[in-house]
Amino acid sequence: MEGYPDLFPDTEDSRLIKIEKNGDIIHYSRTKAPWPVSDRDGTYRSHFSSEGNTSTVRLETVSGLVDEKEGVVRILDSEAIWTLKELGNKQIELVYEVYANPNGSIPAWLVNSAAISLPFETLVNMKDLVLERSE
Numbered sequence: 001m002e003g004y005p006d007l008f009p010d011t012e013d014s015r016l017i018k019i020e021k022n023g024d025i026i027h028y029s030r031t032k033a034p035w036p037v038s039d040r041d042g043t044y045r046s047h048f049s050s051e052g053n054t055s056t057v058r059l060e061t062v063s064g065l066v067d068e069k070e071g072v073v074r075i076l077d078s079e080a081i082w083t084l085k086e087l088g089n090k091q092i093e094l095v096y097e098v099y100a101n102p103n104g105s106i107p108a109w110l111v112n113s114a115a116i117s118l119p120f121e122t123l124v125n126m127k128d129l130v131l132e133r134s135e
Helices: 108-134
Strands: 011-019 025-031 040-051 054-062 077-088 091-101
Touching: 091 108
Parallel strands: none
Antiparallel strands: 011 025, 025 040, 040 054, 054 077, 077 091
16 A cells, blocks of 8 residues: 555555455545545455456445545545456556546536546556566
């Protein structure tokens, strides 16, 4: 969780809540939003699976584990799926799909901008982290 802010843009806070017996990870994350929009936060379950040359990480919101904070809007409905497929010759295909209902009042232009920029910035950050750690 300490590397979460390096990967996901505008992460204000991220922390591990627990690791379940099946290996699923439950974590909390808070994302900074530009003024006048309130920050968003949520609690998420990450489930890892692998079959053959394909690995999947599925994140989904879970509720009731962390108290809501004043002035921060809780995300109650979201899902993200990372699918990594080893292609051989040191190549990987990565598909990143995200659905999120940001809750509360947000201007449509900001939602549309974030829907494009945040996944792109996340993938750029991932590329930079992989290159940095492979040196």
